[in-house]
Amino acid sequence: MSKVAVLGAGSWGTALAMVLCENNHDVRIWTHNTEQKQRMEQEGKNAKYLPDIPLPPSLSIHDDLTMAIKDVEAIVLVVPTKAIRETCQRLKQVLHHQVVLIHASKGIEPDSHYRISEMIDEELNRTQYQDVVVLSGPSHAEEVSLKHPTTVTAASEDESLAAFTQDLFMNQYFRVYTSTDVIGVELGGALKNIIALGAGISDGLGYGDNAKAALITRGLAEITRLASVKGANPLTFIGLTGVGDLIVTCTSSHSRNWRAGNLLGQGNALEDVLSKMGMVVEGIRTTDAVTQLAREEQIEMPITTGIYDVIHQNKSPKKVVDDLMARDRTTEIDDISDILFNRDKD
Ligand SMILES: NC(=O)C1=CN([C@@H]2O[C@H](COP(=O)(O)OP(=O)(O)OC[C@H]3O[C@@H](n4cnc5c(N)ncnc54)[C@H](O)[C@@H]3O)[C@@H](O)[C@H]2O)C=CC1
Numbered sequence: 407m408s409k410v411a412v413l414g415a416g417s418w419g420t421a422l423a424m425v426l427c428e429n430n431h432d433v434r435i436w437t438h439n440t441e442q443k444q445r446m447e448q449e450g451k452n453a454k455y456l457p458d459i460p461l462p463p464s465l466s467i468h469d470d471l472t473m474a475i476k477d478v479e480a481i482v483l484v485v486p487t488k489a490i491r492e493t494c495q496r497l498k499q500v501l502h503h504q505v506v507l508i509h510a511s512k513g514i515e516p517d518s519h520y521r522i523s524e525m526i527d528e529e530l531n532r533t534q535y536q537d538v539v540v541l542s543g544p545s546h547a548e549e550v551s552l553k554h555p556t557t558v559t560a561a562s563e564d565e566s567l568a569a570f571t572q573d574l575f576m577n578q579y580f581r582v583y584t585s586t587d588v589i590g591v592e593l594g595g596a597l598k599n600i601i602a603l604g605a606g607i608s609d610g611l612g613y614g615d616n617a618k619a620a621l622i623t624r625g626l627a628e629i630t631r632l633a634s635v636k637g638a639n640p641l642t643f644i645g646l647t648g649v650g651d652l653i654v655t656c657t658s659s660h661s662r663n664w665r666a667g668n669l670l671g672q673g674n675a676l677e678d679v680l681s682k683m684g685m686v687v688e689g690i691r692t693t694d695a696v697t698q699l700a701r702e703e704q705i706e707m708p709i710t711t712g713i714y715d716v717i718h719q720n721k722s723p724k725k726v727v728d729d730l731m732a733r734d735r736t737t738e739i740d741d742i743s744d745i746l747f748n749r750d751k752d
């Protein structure tokens with residue numbers, strides 16, 4: 407049994423805390439919102455995020471970070487990407503022993519283009535954590551909280567920490583694989599959110615399964631292209647955190663990114679969409695970050711650019727699809743072959 411703190415009490419933090427309780431660990435969940443803590447304690451559930459799911463009686467709920475992390479062996483950081491730095495800065499003040507730092511968030515920071523592990527490295531001291539482990543994969547909180555079979559990947563440059571995380575979380579309904587490709591696993595989780603916005607937009611326009619299969623497949627091609635330039639193993643993208651997470655996010659109405667895209671495709675303005683969602687839609691900021699990055703690295707990402715134009719340039723979703731369909735004729739596999747077969751040549 408390990409002592410573990412989960413920082414972030416939204417849908418995913420709550421579902422992961424429940425997996426850890428199921429595995430008989432001593433689990434504390436931390437929220438920055440005192441009212442939410444009180445409601446969770448009074449109601450025995452996390453009403454806003456997982457309204458029908460009772461919380462395990464063994465889960466302790468905290469709004470005091472010092473108490474939440476007291477003597478823990480591992481910390482699971484699972485706040486939205488835009489709150490990662492702020493949460494690490496709070497943690498830096500109160501964490502006086504070394505922990506295993508696991509994060510389960512999916513995003514890229516605009517301007518810096520940092521992955522989450524890079525933000526953590528910048529904000530915390532190495533005396534406070536051994537190394538970062540990324541936990542990612544096709545895993546909607548709504549289904550994990552119902553104990554439906556789910557598979558994810560724990561990636562760390564330190565294989566022993568990936569294996570520690572596998573042991574911590576793995577059970578009969580939550581299967582964890584390990585990987586050392588931190589860059590690929592983080593980028594897969596973050597970049598699929600952009601393509602899920604696109605899949606939602608396509609559905610919102612009334613297009614069908616052919617269009618969605620095209621978006622998933624060509625989306626996979628462009629995110630693999632970018633990730634490979636950034637140092638990921640392209641083969642990671644045929645795994646759970648690549649194509650696996652693309653499938654689940656592009657095809658499920660649980661996905662906030664898909665739902666936001668769907669509303670955009672129906673002609674709603676971005677501000678109205680975001681106020682209706684009431685939960686984090688990571689793909690919006692990640693689209694900004696990746697559009698900047700693709701421009702800087704001169705990588706062709708036509709789907710991402712089209713989604714950026716819908717979000718920020720007021721371009722009509724229908725016109726974006728028409729323009730994607732009218733791009734110059736090209737071959738299908740050449741660029742992916744280049745990535746796969748030329749990557750070790752330099
Ligand atoms: N919901 C899901 O099924 C999955 C979500 N994720 C990722 O997990 C991360 C968190 O997502 P969710 O839990 O779904 O979001 P959510 O929208 O359900 O909840 C976000 C939580 O973060 C808290 N929060 C917001 N700002 C904060 C701050 N400054 N400091 C501390 N806490 C703050 C909110 O109070 C709320 O409890 C995201 O990066 C998401 O992509 C990953 C896999 C599955």
Ligand SMILES: O=C(CO)COP(=O)(O)O
Nearest residue numbers: 543544545546661662663
């Ligand atoms: O990452 C997820 C599933 O793997 C959740 O996706 P959304 O943030 O779009 O709901």
